[in-house]
Amino acid sequence: MSDPKGIPTGGGQSFGHNPFAALSSEGLPPGTESSAATSGRRTGDQPARKNRGRVDIIRQTAGRGGKTVTVVKGLVGIGLPEKEQLAKAMRQACGTGGTVKNGQIEIQGDKRAEVARILSEANFRPVFAGG
Numbered sequence: 001m002s003d004p005k006g007i008p009t010g011g012g013q014s015f016g017h018n019p020f021a022a023l024s025s026e027g028l029p030p031g032t033e034s035s036a037a038t039s040g041r042r043t044g045d046q047p048a049r050k051n052r053g054r055v056d057i058i059r060q061t062a063g064r065g066g067k068t069v070t071v072v073k074g075l076v077g078i079g080l081p082e083k084e085q086l087a088k089a090m091r092q093a094c095g096t097g098g099t100v101k102n103g104q105i106e107i108q109g110d111k112r113a114e115v116a117r118i119l120s121e122a123n124f125r126p127v128f129a130g131g
Contacts, residue, residue: 053077055119056129057112070112072105072119073129090118 056073072090075083080100087105091098094114098107107115116126 050123051125052123054125054127057115057119057126058130059110059112060130067108068110070107070110070115072107072115075103075105075124086118086122090115093118 053074053076055075058071058073060069060071061067072086075086083100083103083105087098087100087107090105090107090111094107094109094111096108096111098105100106105115112128116128119126
């Protein structure tokens with residue numbers, strides 16, 4: 001079949017046609033079928049962990065009556081429910097109080113090491129900022 005302009009419309013080869021099917025694999029090193037699909041991943045049982053970005057961990061005392069607070073800033077790309085889950089995990093691990101205010105997580109006391117560990121487990125890259 002063709003249209004009046006001479007363009008074939010018979011369908012030709014289907015999209016499932018593999019031009020490499022007739023090639024021989026003689027002389028090639030042995031490999032697995034899925035080696036090309038997994039070449040970008042780490043070896044092991046778990047796939048590569050996705051880095052969710054940098055977050056700053058700051059120790060603040062200003063405007064808090066001399067009390068020290070650990071503040072986590074820069075949580076971009078996650079919603080309020082996930083921030084509240086992270087804050088809850090931090091409160092439980094540190095044994096202190098805390099909250100989510102203005103998109104930041106505030107934990108009572110100087111608990112930067114514990115907060116950094118929890119953020120690392122959640123695939124964030126914690127950075128100690130400030131003094």
